[in-house]
Amino acid sequence: MDSTIPAVILAGGRATRMGGGDKALLRIGDETLLDRVLDRLRPQCGKVALNANGDPARFAGYGLPILADSVPNRPGPLAGILAGMDWAAGQGASAVISVAADTPFFPADLVARLAAQAGRSGLALAASRDAQGRVSDHPTFGLWPTALRQGLRAALRAGQRRVGGFAQAHDPGRAIWSGDPFDPFFNINTPDDLERARAIAAG
Structure with a gap:
């Protein structure tokens, strides 16, 4: 595995706890969350695509392929991972990295x-360990073999919605990072989270 592996940024959610809209376009200082995610991701991987639903024109300034869910009714991040797998397979890649658009400090x-x-199976998920030694999984950050995409498509059609649930059926590896001084997978779900992220970025 090398740095040419493609990646998909998951931004297909409805952001209901933020009052709707695109969390990826929220700002920390002079940058959007998507700017920050791209700055961290691009040195690590090959081509990058964005999973987002609705009018793709709102992301036109980023010059990214925009991948809509291929499964109806916005079933969640698993649908974005499937869109990324299908896109990566079309690039001839054997795997794709997934990251969440609302998590600006990932490793x-x-x-x-x-x-x-x-x-x-070639699958791996991210996790973090807090100061008390407790480990939390962050399955929207993963390495997904494109060979699993037909199985994922079938699972989604059968009603599977949990990213970790699908992954655990395929014996994933696990990479664990320290959560000190803050969890690198801290994600922004609420206005209070956004303020905390701004404080982390400033500090």
Whole structure:
């Protein structure tokens, strides 16, 4: 596995706890969350696409391929991962990295460590360990073999919605990062979270 592996940024959600709209376009200082995610991701991977639903023109300034869910009714991040798998397979790639658009501080060694921890199926998920030693999984950050895409398509059609639930059926590896001084997978769901992210960025 090398730095040419493609990646998909998951931005297909409805952001209901933020009052709707695109979390990816919220700002921390002079940058959007999407700017920050791209700055962290691009040095680690090959081509990058964005999973987003609705009018793609609102992301036109980023010059990214925009991948809408291929499964109806916005079933969640798994549909975005499937869109990324299908796109990556079309590029001839054997796997794709997924990251969440609302998580601006994810690790700069994400791709390398996921690749190093890939399980027997080639799948790996990210996790973090807090100061008390408790480990939390962050399955929207993963390495997904494109060979699993037909299985994922079938699972979505059968009603599977949990990213971790699908992943656990395929014996994933796990890469664990320290959550000190803050969890690098801290994500922005509410206005209070956005203020905390601004404080982290400033500090």
